[in-house]
Amino acid sequence: MKYLLLCCLLFVNSINAQTFTFTAIPDEDESRLRSRFDKVALYLTEQLGVDVKYVPVKSYSAAISAFRNNQVQLAWFGGLSGVKARHLVEGSRAIAQGYEDQFFKSYFIAHHSTGLTEQAQLNKDIAKFTFTFGSKGSTSGRLMPEHFIRQTFGKSPNKVFKRVGFSGDHSRTIAQVQSGAWQIGAVNYKVWHNELNAGKIDLSKIKVIWTTPTYLDYQWTIRGDVDQQFSPDFSQRVQKALLDMSDPSLLASFPRQKFVPATNDDYEPIKVVAKAIKLL
Amino acid sequence: MITVDTTARKYRLISLFIASLGILTLLMADIEISATDPMDELLAILAGFISPDLSQIDYLAEALLTTVSFAVVGISIAATLGIFLAPLHHLPLVSHFCAFIRSIHELFWALIFLQMFGLSSITGVLAIAIPYTGIFARVYSDILEQSPLDRRHWINDTSLSVWLYTGIIPCWAAIAQYTRYRFECGLRSAAILGFIGLPTLGYYLETAFSQGQYNQAAGLLLLFFAMIATLKWWLNIRLVLVYLIAAIVYLPWQSQLEFKYLVRFITQDIVPQPLLEPTLNLSHLSQWFGDLVSGQILPGIGASLLLSVSALLCCGVIALLTWPLASRAILGRGYILGHGLLIVMRSTPEIILAFVIMLIIGPSMLPAILALALHNGAIIGYLLAHRADRVQLRVDRPNGLNLWAYELQPQIYPSFISLIFYRFEVILRESAILGMLGVTTLGFYIDSAFEALFFDVALILILVTAALNMLVNSISLRLRRYLALDRIVTA
Numbered sequence: 001m002k003y004l005l006l007c008c009l010l011f012v013n014s015i016n017a018q019t020f021t022f023t024a025i026p027d028e029d030e031s032r033l034r035s036r037f038d039k040v041a042l043y044l045t046e047q048l049g050v051d052v053k054y055v056p057v058k059s060y061s062a063a064i065s066a067f068r069n070n071q072v073q074l075a076w077f078g079g080l081s082g083v084k085a086r087h088l089v090e091g092s093r094a095i096a097q098g099y100e101d102q103f104f105k106s107y108f109i110a111h112h113s114t115g116l117t118e119q120a121q122l123n124k125d126i127a128k129f130t131f132t133f134g135s136k137g138s139t140s141g142r143l144m145p146e147h148f149i150r151q152t153f154g155k156s157p158n159k160v161f162k163r164v165g166f167s168g169d170h171s172r173t174i175a176q177v178q179s180g181a182w183q184i185g186a187v188n189y190k191v192w193h194n195e196l197n198a199g200k201i202d203l204s205k206i207k208v209i210w211t212t213p214t215y216l217d218y219q220w221t222i223r224g225d226v227d228q229q230f231s232p233d234f235s236q237r238v239q240k241a242l243l244d245m246s247d248p249s250l251l252a253s254f255p256r257q258k259f260v261p262a263t264n265d266d267y268e269p270i271k272v273v274a275k276a277i278k279l280l
Numbered sequence: 281m282i283t284v285d286t287t288a289r290k291y292r293l294i295s296l297f298i299a300s301l302g303i304l305t306l307l308m309a310d311i312e313i314s315a316t317d318p319m320d321e322l323l324a325i326l327a328g329f330i331s332p333d334l335s336q337i338d339y340l341a342e343a344l345l346t347t348v349s350f351a352v353v354g355i356s357i358a359a360t361l362g363i364f365l366a367p368l369h370h371l372p373l374v375s376h377f378c379a380f381i382r383s384i385h386e387l388f389w390a391l392i393f394l395q396m397f398g399l400s401s402i403t404g405v406l407a408i409a410i411p412y413t414g415i416f417a418r419v420y421s422d423i424l425e426q427s428p429l430d431r432r433h434w435i436n437d438t439s440l441s442v443w444l445y446t447g448i449i450p451c452w453a454a455i456a457q458y459t460r461y462r463f464e465c466g467l468r469s470a471a472i473l474g475f476i477g478l479p480t481l482g483y484y485l486e487t488a489f490s491q492g493q494y495n496q497a498a499g500l501l502l503l504f505f506a507m508i509a510t511l512k513w514w515l516n517i518r519l520v521l522v523y524l525i526a527a528i529v530y531l532p533w534q535s536q537l538e539f540k541y542l543v544r545f546i547t548q549d550i551v552p553q554p555l556l557e558p559t560l561n562l563s564h565l566s567q568w569f570g571d572l573v574s575g576q577i578l579p580g581i582g583a584s585l586l587l588s589v590s591a592l593l594c595c596g597v598i599a600l601l602t603w604p605l606a607s608r609a610i611l612g613r614g615y616i617l618g619h620g621l622l623i624v625m626r627s628t629p630e631i632i633l634a635f636v637i638m639l640i641i642g643p644s645m646l647p648a649i650l651a652l653a654l655h656n657g658a659i660i661g662y663l664l665a666h667r668a669d670r671v672q673l674r675v676d677r678p679n680g681l682n683l684w685a686y687e688l689q690p691q692i693y694p695s696f697i698s699l700i701f702y703r704f705e706v707i708l709r710e711s712a713i714l715g716m717l718g719v720t721t722l723g724f725y726i727d728s729a730f731e732a733l734f735f736d737v738a739l740i741l742i743l744v745t746a747a748l749n750m751l752v753n754s755i756s757l758r759l760r761r762y763l764a765l766d767r768i769v770t771a
Contacts, residue, residue, distance in 0.1 A: 026487075057477050058476055060731065062399070069538075088733070113315075168490055179639050180314075180315070181642050182642075
């Protein structure tokens, strides 16, 4: 029985060796993630001529681990998770980012009971309230908001606010600020607009009080060893396939208008911020 | 004045002790209630339960089968190993080893194996099998100790048949019943493993909840409740082997992870980073470790203990209030309703309970305390109701309130105390998981470390958690001995 199992294992491993796999951090609308990304996998299969499979993950760290352990060779990362992944995997490269990711931003949102109004500069009014980030590993829900808070107040968020939490993800940040459980939250601006369009946000209860300066966010990162593993120009072909993606129903999964080229150096500022906050 | 050292006096003392400690910690804990505005969200949750919907979930059958398969394989391995470890459990080495492996929550085991085997069935099965082996070994040994036959008799003669016929067979009914109960827990564990990405029911439950898709969340929860409620009809002990083979065949066993990554995890990732520097810098190392102790370990231990002890008191109160609702002896047929209530309370993952409570009373330690108390209180309530219904009642017994207050409650009180002690271990272990909600228990820091991929920090924190659990375990063991509660099997 043991040997049989072992044989199966070896056999399965060998047929999987030529499957190109990718993942995407769970950040936007998570529902039906698999069926939506299976379509992207189909598109890449057609473009690249190899079998492409999508592997669903539940957290930012799981996406990074899968990439690091070569369980996936390509990943749609956030700014911070991408920097981390490339830090851990030598030779890996950012090859494309969303058009919108060149000037990404976060919103600080507040429950109406705080009486806060939109402010041009982050100011001390927000300091006495409770505050929630999104996921601990998120760029737009954690890293950049924390960076701007530290920049403004000169101390860490849990010394600025009455209480600090991590809701887990952007949708939950919105739901929990809207229900008043948390008074202020930091959220990915794209998710905010998605939910606003979906009618999930009641503007009489919750509103945007501050918009962060723009920064770079999501990007496609590929492992450096794919060229040896698949074909000599494989990473270039992947990059081309991503940049050529024009079908709105595929782009809606991300959701981005289109993809544009990106390099590792573009993300240097994110890396500096991550190091300063000791997340790298 | 003469004090008589009666059994009742001991129970009074210990109850007073738990109650005052609980009240003290509740006073010290952060239990602020903030005014919130939760009606819309709560109505949305309610609407979800009125029209549950499973049609929008891809791969539902796969999730269901994976959940059951993880539980079947994991529990089978754990029960088998447990039964072989049980006769050795009196050896300090074995009992400490078992205490150690069960003191680490299955989610943390899974997070560790995730780094070694990736998102594979091996990760899911081991994450269940390892902690449950520790649990089975201990409880089976408790059961075997109460075997009517002399224990030394089968320890000295180590032949298999002596062990089988004098040890296992006489206790078979108790062992089978306990294993069945643990299978339910295993199903719950398997479902929860989905929260970190394994393809079980929890995967979709977590997604639906975090996205506010409450009809789907409700559908999944109801499905899960139904699975637990019908367990006694579909989990036939004679079919276990069939289920086991089916589960092994069903689960995909391939791991795409190469061996070198496993080696890297063990030889580099989990080694404290200052030790990996080319030249060993002791001051750097001690500063690294000092920061960890003062910044995470000590505050984490404090919060974990505060949370667990307060939750223990609330859990005891809930158990005492709820068990009569599920007792056939007290309520007659009405017990079905109470039984259903307890299934819902104990099968809803604590994280979800805490999430809903937090919407209502705002963020603090209180949602976590209440979630732990409701969940574990319901489990104790269920076990107590079971026990109460097995009490032999006299023909001239009282009815209703009198039966409850003067007959059954006193008779099952020793079981209650015994269960409370055992549950404290469980609550402490689970308090770590609620750290994922932002209560700064040890689990909060462990979760942060895994999220930042600082595996060296994560491992140290996990070991601290395990040490704390083992310490609490040995204290509770001593208290149980003092109360002579070790004669009562904890189930």
